Amino acid sequence: MPLVRIDLAKTSTPELRKAISETVYNAMTEIANVPEHDKFQIVTLHDQDQLVYPAAGYLGVSYTPNIIFIQVTWVAGRALDTKKAFYRKIADDLHAKTGVRKEDVFIVLSDNAREDWSFGNGEMQYAPK
Amino acid sequence: MPLVRIDLAKTSTPELRKAISETVYNAMTEIANVPEHDKFQIVTLHDQDQLVYPAAGYLGVSYTPNIIFIQVTWVAGRALDTKKAFYRKIADDLHAKTGVRKEDVFIVLSDNAREDWSFGNGEMQYAPK
């Protein structure tokens, strides 16, 4: 049920994009109680001047043109500690698998409701009984 | 007032994209109480590896590279049955008009508030009196 938008540089490799996709999905299923096969993501590639971040950094974090924006829409209800572990796992695993700078992994979450999803077929699959 | 993001394959035809745009708008005005002419949509085209869905399907629904992601941001307040009818109409009408597989029509909704919209001119058109 999460829909994930991943925005990053055109210069990224297909291997990196695949690793991001897998890492985010794994973090969801292992930590955030997302069901198996619930993997829906939209990747968009950008020229360098289309990914804007503060040159001076923010909150002690510094960024490069390899910044990766990960925007998640999912059903409300995850606990604060779950969200913390989710951020941690994505940054750590991505770094371990691909060498990506952890500072370049930017994540933002938005909540909606169970009734706000149609997984195809014109149905509201999560409708209350 | 809805803003609709439509993400689909680069290989889609302009005719299909136009049909999606019209179908979503019609479902909004006919079912979801959206005013006439309130039609704001952003279409983004993607290479095949940029639209990610589960190869094994999800909840009994199977997907193809022709998957269509429709992400709606609109003002809170639609009833559950309205949302159900909205999903149904979009999938049914799109299939009838274009032959698109209903399973490939993925829809997600996000709510905001009336004050969260400026339809141009620097104004908050939906401001409370």
Add this chain to the structure above:
Amino acid sequence: MPLVRIDLAKTSTPELRKAISETVYNAMTEIANVPEHDKFQIVTLHDQDQLVYPAAGYLGVSYTPNIIFIQVTWVAGRALDTKKAFYRKIADDLHAKTGVRKEDVFIVLSDNAREDWSFGNGEMQYAPK
């Protein structure tokens, strides 16, 4: 902490895109209590038929292919008057700096929570103490 998606025509100039980026950031820091250097934006360019607006206009506002969609995700809590001033400043400043039609500046806001942000490094920087 805001993440801003800016969608506009491929035919826009890099100078205009830079002006939009700066104008939105300045309006945030000057009016909406956004901290300095909190500047994260994703720009996506579109062919003309990918930016959809009502040909007849809406609520007395008319649009052209130069329409600029500005979608902001930020932490809940801004007052109604702050949002009003925010819309006003962006449209006025953009028009003054670049000649853009104010009617073509479309802005939509979405709220989330402080815990919904990781500004890199796998951390929840806004976590409660």
